Amino acid sequence: MPIPPLDLDAIQARADAATPGPWRATDDDDTWRMHGTHPRIPGMKWQILKAPKANTPYAEYWPSPADAEFIVQARQDVPALLARVQELETELHRERAAHSSTIDERDRAAHYADRLAAALAPIDVRGEHSIGNCPWMAALNYADESTPDGGPQ
Template identity: 45%
Template sequence: MQLDLDAIETRANAATPGPWESAPELGSHSIHTAIKGGTCLALWTAELATEADAAFIAHAREDVPALVAEVRRLRTQVEQLDRMLSETIDDRDRIHDMADKLAYAVAPEEVIGEHSSMNCPWDNALDLITPMAEVDKLRAQVNAVTGLCDEQEMAAHAFEFPTPEWITAVRQAMGTAAVETHVVADDSDDCTGFEGNPVAPNLCGGCGEPSDDHEPAPAVRSNAV
């Protein structure tokens, strides 16, 4: 039941101002205003009323306005909490969507799955992310292997020997691993095409790869007259 606080407050304000007091009289109880200057205003007398009944009625003069004020305060607080809850739910939904986008940017749904009681795509995506320190370590190892392959291949070609098979196998394995792990590397210094190598003519001078794996270097347009 929704209390009509305005109506309750109106009735309370229209009643005789308090405080009220209760007093026992010969076989009955009465309610009267507080004694001021030796006089008081008798409000109500009941023969069958108990002392507790009289006390309840007397205190109602102050209890009812206090209860109305408390209910108003609590209603205001509930409205504020409802607004905060609504904002929290909106924030939760936005964060949920952002987390989904981040997770599925790491790996597709086929890999990390959907949300369920037995699966959390966010945790699965975190498990797939390699820490930056480990990435730097792996890159250093790749660069070391690449440098060794380049040195050995250039040495072989300097004596007109073919590229050792182990070098080709290592390069193929490294290329396959890079594709399978979806490595996104900084390509700012990638070779843009085959460049002549004075030491090993069949190797690119830019990256050391065999010329068969390269497209011709793009022509440089000149505006010189």
């Protein structure tokens, strides 16, 4: 199943709008908390989330320690992944451009090789391009056989 395209700009905008990191998850006897860095005061702890552990119907919905770790690490992971995707997309663009250039050069070379082969030998000698036949080699062999010493003219 193909992966749907990502809206990297929207992901970046959400990451930029979120509370600055790093994030931390903490808990005590009564409460779970998640903190980031204050958006306007660097280094100051900023509470993102607070949930009671008991005496509410929602206490059981706090994430497991592994899920809490995943959430807090996402603050650093998402921007790092976005940067890596951008780097790979830039590299892919360069490779596609180079590949396209290589294909164009190959096609031009094949065109000129076909013209040279046509100048050296008639079509019934060259034949067509196929798995078993290379018209370029056939034309070169014909040219070699056409010279008095069997070598280049």
